[in-house]
Amino acid sequence: MTFVPSGPLGLPPATRLRTLTVTIQSSRETWLDDAAATPFAVRVLPPGPMEERVSQTRTPESPEGAQIDDASQVEDSQDSSPEEPMISLRDVHKIYRLRGGIEVRALDGLSLDVAPGSIHGIVGTSGAGKSTLVRCLTSLERPTSGHVLVEGKDMTALSPRALREARRRIGMVFQHANLLDQRTAAQNVAYPMTLAGVPSGNRHQTVARMLDLVGLADRGDSYPAQLSGGQKQRVGIARALADDPAVLLCDEPTSALDPETTRSILDLIKNVRDTLGLTVIIITHEMSVVRQVCDSVSLLQAGRIVEGGRLEDVVLDVGSRLSREIVPFPEVPEAAVAHGEAVLDVSITAHPGQPAAVALLSMVAELGGDVAAGVFETIGTAQIGRLAITVPADDVERALSTMRTAGITAEARS
Numbered sequence: 001m002t003f004v005p006s007g008p009l010g011l012p013p014a015t016r017l018r019t020l021t022v023t024i025q026s027s028r029e030t031w032l033d034d035a036a037a038t039p040f041a042v043r044v045l046p047p048g049p050m051e052e053r054v055s056q057t058r059t060p061e062s063p064e065g066a067q068i069d070d071a072s073q074v075e076d077s078q079d080s081s082p083e084e085p086m087i088s089l090r091d092v093h094k095i096y097r098l099r100g101g102i103e104v105r106a107l108d109g110l111s112l113d114v115a116p117g118s119i120h121g122i123v124g125t126s127g128a129g130k131s132t133l134v135r136c137l138t139s140l141e142r143p144t145s146g147h148v149l150v151e152g153k154d155m156t157a158l159s160p161r162a163l164r165e166a167r168r169r170i171g172m173v174f175q176h177a178n179l180l181d182q183r184t185a186a187q188n189v190a191y192p193m194t195l196a197g198v199p200s201g202n203r204h205q206t207v208a209r210m211l212d213l214v215g216l217a218d219r220g221d222s223y224p225a226q227l228s229g230g231q232k233q234r235v236g237i238a239r240a241l242a243d244d245p246a247v248l249l250c251d252e253p254t255s256a257l258d259p260e261t262t263r264s265i266l267d268l269i270k271n272v273r274d275t276l277g278l279t280v281i282i283i284t285h286e287m288s289v290v291r292q293v294c295d296s297v298s299l300l301q302a303g304r305i306v307e308g309g310r311l312e313d314v315v316l317d318v319g320s321r322l323s324r325e326i327v328p329f330p331e332v333p334e335a336a337v338a339h340g341e342a343v344l345d346v347s348i349t350a351h352p353g354q355p356a357a358v359a360l361l362s363m364v365a366e367l368g369g370d371v372a373a374g375v376f377e378t379i380g381t382a383q384i385g386r387l388a389i390t391v392p393a394d395d396v397e398r399a400l401s402t403m404r405t406a407g408i409t410a411e412a413r414s
């Protein structure tokens, strides 16, 4: 049993807290080593009879998929003011056609806006379309239809040359840093700039600045084998930042790290967002990542965003799937439930000055129940509590009705 201090939930310091982690299973794939050292990587796809249907994309600016060679032409027509989203996906479809004419709708009308300077989490189960989304965002793949706008530029309408420029505005961080083993940390950070033809004087300055920013100013001469997993990831982040991106796209950036290193890498991501004013997208299956670092979140399911919004709003919508996964109900071992008792799942929310937990606890006491387990989280200015309440099995309906009348969300655990 662990304890939380009192807060807006109005809990006495000795109230039980047990935080659980819910995982959305997701497998990530390998990225080619050399390609991953560039801001964009080639993904190794599973072998199989896959055939991509490439369609012409029609946009208002480029009828029938005409390509625009000068990015500024697009900028003029799609002015990116501060109020505009930094990233905007509009009705994006990605259809793969397998041999035999079978179609896989990897993205199925996905629309999403990400505000400038925000950290946006995208979660979804395996096969939901996360990798396809990453590839469409970075233009490694072209959507079958729809628009992908980054900084107001429609990536689906640019010529190869303009697209190369636009892609440099997106830095990528992967699950594994994928550093080049034969190069030092500094050389790894410099690599994308070398490819982009940045003069060596500027390169050296930028590398020093980036290594300093990620807390590795004194490790520039170290080779990857001499660095810890967290340090390698820091080098990967420095490399992603070296080409001065506006967007940092992080694909499972902490999935291979232990909890403490995860925390420090997320702090770093937050810090670089604050320092450089970046917009960050984090693809993750770890709800702790969403809780710790995201301002907003989207749930991707079967190629569509089915839930999402500001983290605080999402979590306060206690019945939503995202809310239940970000702040899950606590487990209650069968042995902890006495014969003749039933478990109720109860959710409460509170804001500063509006405590809710004490009222609930006295209601539970009146009902002859008890708190078997509880989880409390503070997100922004809101607090949410998930409690497993035991009540006499004969009193379940009365207990549910009493709580619901008091505006408390409660249901019997099946």
Ligand SMILES: Nc1ncnc2c1ncn2[C@@H]1O[C@H](COP(=O)(O)OP(=O)(O)OP(=O)(O)O)[C@@H](O)[C@H]1O
Pocket (backbone or CB within 6 Å): 025, 026, 027, 028, 029, 045, 050, 051, 096, 097, 104, 105, 106, 124, 125, 126, 127, 128, 129, 130, 131, 132, 133
């Ligand atoms: N090149 C391809 N050809 C055919 N189908 C594909 C291709 N790439 C992805 N798919 C299919 O598109 C759907 C979404 O796949 P995607 O890899 O984007 O999911 P994901 O959310 O990244 O999954 P995971 O977390 O397991 O990596 C799946 O049904 C997948 O089989």
